[in-house]
Amino acid sequence: MKIATWNVNSIRTRLEHVLNWLQANPVDVLCVQETKVIDADFPRSPFTDLGYHLYISGQKSYNGVALISRTPLEDITAGFTPILGESLVGELDAQKRVITGVLDGIRIVNLYVPNGSEVGSEKYVYKLRWLQVLREYLAALCLKDSSQPKILVCGDFNIALEDRDIHNPKGREKHIMASDHERAALQTVLELGFADVFRKFTEDGGHFSWWDYRSGSFQRNSGWRIDHHYLTPALYERAIACTIDVAPRQLEKPSDHAPVTVELEVAL
């Protein structure tokens, strides 16, 4: 089974890129973020015409996530609320950042973690609070899914967990996506029993999934590895590959993110 995550930075603008990539990379599920479109305007037929099943949760202009699946998914939920209830989640689900579905007993959680703007800002505080609620959310899912849950949590985390995930970690403490508070907040989530599957196969740095559009970052490989797949042990041990596909980032009018694919040794 192959599952990919890709922040497409507007599904409408990136439609051809995404369709072409899916044809060349026949993953079972593609998790996309930053669709930037309300559900009514999501370009459904280009995907359904190719036989894909779509599960979307979008809003106007910002955020928005979707699951694009070769076969139907089960138990679809959008946002934290269906699992945690309104009182715990509050206003966090106003921004469409979470969609979840189950394929062959494997729960796929597709996230678009808040960017946070600047360290210390209001949006930064929101990001940290969102990660706290994410922990509650994943804890609830783990409980729900048996003693050995098979959960894959992927998406754009807007956090580089380690210095080797940044082209230049100098001054990273003051930089959004690399501050101590963000890293700690994500670590607290992962303590539930999730491991970064990319690091099962690749030890060295210099591997990134996002490059700022500005100042030729991609050409200089001034990137960040902020798009991740985190797996529970039952899945982690079955992972046989995790790769970042840089090719789409080289096309005309690319997303600023590259897709990241994980392959699991499970019969489908």
Added chain:
Amino acid sequence: MKIATWNVNSIRTRLEHVLNWLQANPVDVLCVQETKVIDADFPRSPFTDLGYHLYISGQKSYNGVALISRTPLEDITAGFTPILGESLVGELDAQKRVITGVLDGIRIVNLYVPNGSEVGSEKYVYKLRWLQVLREYLAALCLKDSSQPKILVCGDFNIALEDRDIHNPKGREKHIMASDHERAALQTVLELGFADVFRKFTEDGGHFSWWDYRSGSFQRNSGWRIDHHYLTPALYERAIACTIDVAPRQLEKPSDHAPVTVELEVAL
């Protein structure tokens, strides 16, 4: 000698279309309108690298005209003022709508006539006033250029002179580009001794140079012939062809106008 006129609706957005068209259609001079760019930002090198000479008069966002010539042009002037003086022209030259140059003794006047917005509007009044000053301008050029002037006046006139120049002339009196006042104002200009060279070769209707972007006008050929070449008798008798090239209007992200080319039987 071949001379073409083309409202490109942004030279920056249409750059590839224009370059490709010039390669496939080696005219001597291409007169473009609605460049929509200040002179400092005009994409010069794509043209000069191919050996073209550029003469431009642009402004921010709106209007803007340019002459793109295979060989150098002489006696370049932009606006009405260099010929008529400031007192007669007033504020009309604030909008960059006129550029003129001479090739092999033939004066080429490239115009972007005001659109006029709606019949009776302030912009409509401006359009009519502009056409009055255009008459003075061309009259002055005719006097300047000898008793048998060789003048070609081309561009986007935003006027369909006859009903056969409109896909549906019904109610045209109330429509901008076809009202009686506009037609009369242009006729008054042409009385100086200019003739529409397209009609030397083509009698029938159904030939258009502009199709609204909206409501699939091009697919339904709901067009208007508003891009013209007007010639003094000395040139008119030497004209051997005048054609509208619909091909660029069929491309992706086209201009709403098609180029119109006139061929003159003159040695170069």
Added chain:
DNA sequence: GTAGATCTAG
């Protein structure tokens, strides 16, 4: 640097 929203212009 890129994308969307909103505005103006055509």
Added chain:
DNA sequence: CTAGATCTAC
């Protein structure tokens, strides 16, 4: 419907 300007967000 398309393009540019200005704004916000990333």
